Amino acid sequence: MLSVRHISKAFPGVQALSDMQLDVHAGEIHALVGENGAGKSTLTKIIAGAQAPDAGEMSLDGKPVRWTGPAAAKAAGIHVIYQEFVLFPHLSVAENIFIGHYRRNRLRAVDHAATERAAAELMARLGVRLEPWRLVGELTVADQQMVEIAKALVDRPRLLILDEPTAVIAGQEVEALFERLRLLRDEGVAIIYISHRLEEIFSLCDRVTVVKDGQWIATHAVGEVDRDRLVTLMVGRDVTQFFPPRADAADVAAAEVVLQASDIRLGRRVRGASIELRAGIVTGLAGMVGAGRSELAMAIFGGLPMEAGTVAIGGRVFRRMTPAIAIRQGIGFVTEDRKGEGLAMLQDVAVNVTAACLDSVSAGPMLQSARERSIADADIEAFRIACFGPGNPVATMSGGNQQKTLIARWAHTCRSVLILDEPTRGVDVGARTEIYRIMRELAARGVAILMISSELPEVVGMSDRVYVMREGSMPGVLEPGQITEEAVVDLATHHRHAA
Incomplete structure (x- = not known):
């Protein structure tokens, strides 16, 4: 035709x-x-x-x-x-x-x-x-x-x-x-x-x-x-390993718990969900759309007020979280809506990668532009961001490079936990492999990764452990050796608990 x-x-x-x-x-x-x-x-x-x-x-x-x-x-x-x-x-x-x-x-x-x-x-x-x-x-x-x-x-x-x-x-x-x-x-x-x-x-x-x-x-x-x-x-090249190697089962079991969210409640959206994140481990959070995954993550980060429950991190227990508290505790959050909620689309790479760490590029009330550009230059190289330099407006970049810019921002502050909500949504296969590499490199530094994803191959390929949500509740968690697409779907659609 x-x-x-x-x-x-x-x-x-x-x-x-x-x-x-x-x-x-x-x-x-x-x-x-x-x-x-x-x-x-x-x-x-x-x-x-x-x-x-x-x-x-x-x-x-x-x-x-x-x-x-x-x-x-x-x-x-x-x-x-x-x-x-x-x-x-x-x-x-x-x-x-x-x-x-x-x-x-x-x-x-x-x-x-x-x-x-x-x-x-x-x-x-x-x-x-x-x-x-x-x-x-x-x-x-x-x-x-x-x-x-x-x-x-x-x-x-x-x-x-x-x-x-x-x-x-x-x-x-x-x-x-x-x-x-x-x-x-x-x-x-x-x-x-x-x-x-x-x-x-x-x-x-x-x-x-x-x-x-x-x-x-x-x-x-x-x-x-x-x-x-x-x-x-x-x-244009042979991709023999789409996903980086996952952590060994023994390492997963021995990893230190750095964040424990207990009995989190947000009306009908999240009903008594609990989750723990371990240092150096990629934890997947799966479930159908509307299951409450993003709401739970936002509650942990303080973007939504908890009606009940606690978040324990760094030896402190919080009954009330705010983004400011979360950032001070070393938590980063990469939103699923990078254009609407994540990036300053009219600003350049330098402004975006330093947005969560302004103290490091400021001298009193004055912004140190040279320091800002220097940090951006290092991030462009480390995260392989394809652009024309720190002054490149993010609006002109591809979705994958925008996403890497957003991840670079939070890599400066996430000493303990990085939450990624749909980290590869709308990015191509080449950028996906880069984002997966970055996630594993951050985990190797001891950062606990919480990855929310609607794509089952991604959940199975990247996660060391997987929590599954259904209608605001948490039917179970899949440990190494249990993580399959069938097991995730089973938990997402039935009230059957896993070990």
Whole structure:
């Protein structure tokens, strides 16, 4: 249906695409994978008419096309759903779906009842039960995603492009999304699926195209390749050990307990959960979305007030925690929302990596810029942050390098504990291996790592011990030798306790 041939695109100082090619068939889900900066976004924008190529050609149904803008591509049936939704939270589901296309009566006034009926029909086509009069701002992220897909269906899309659609959902919400995408595929819609989560490629997609450094590398039927082969194609080298070696069982058992959270309660979100973190050990915290994992971590760090329970660290017991107390006790926290809650996006690398240790770069009330840059220079080298130096704005960096910048910040203060909430969300496979390496290096320094993750391969591959949460409670903990994907899922979905 869609054919891209010899596409090139350059920006000042950067060759984003060079002789790129891609073929997408009607009625298939086609994965597009590659590291951050590989050219996926630029290719997507050219297909969607948001950018014009410098060279090459694109054809639809065998006929050459060159878009004059996104409207022309959309009129031809090409629709993009970006990672950050384009929705109006104060409008209803129906109003968002049909914005610019409202149903009207004979007097040309908006017919709200007809618009809501049409919205309900579209949601039913997706197998979603969602009241069309509800405000979008009241919906879960998963339901908002369904509204975005329903918006696309208004224009009867022939090609649907999804950019990291599972970045903010997990578990049953992901499978529900997959079911809806399969329905669209079976109706003949072509889907380009962009994701860093390789397990999703094998679960959902029919074919996969790998791009690297702005060039086409390979296209395969999903059944022809395995994870290791895909990783090798993406990074250009053989990745024989995706996860660093885990700690020995004897070392895990002998490790000193540096933090003990006991009977933590936060209303219905966390109901009497307890967890201990050990020096030099990576402790995984798993469970379904909404199980209370992030809330428990925020309570330990003091970001949410505990209704009951205690946190013991460094020989002191706290019934009330605040971020200031946690930082003084040597606890660091890498939030799952690095753009909204973690990084100062309009500031540079130097400002961001020193944000939690201003005393070390200050002389009284005055900031020592040279000292700040010196620390940033050392962190750029130690954490292998790809940028143009300490003055590089973090907003212009890839997701993986933004994440490494955030981890570098907390590495200065986490003498005892580092909490990482979804540390590899939205980063490519190359950056993931770097983040895993950093985690193990910090653990080797004696830091206790608490890793919250929705990805089972990551939980199993990185964790020395795994706590599992379910509906705010803690059904059990998996020790070395017990950690498997099946065991995690069993605890996450049943009230059965592990040793």
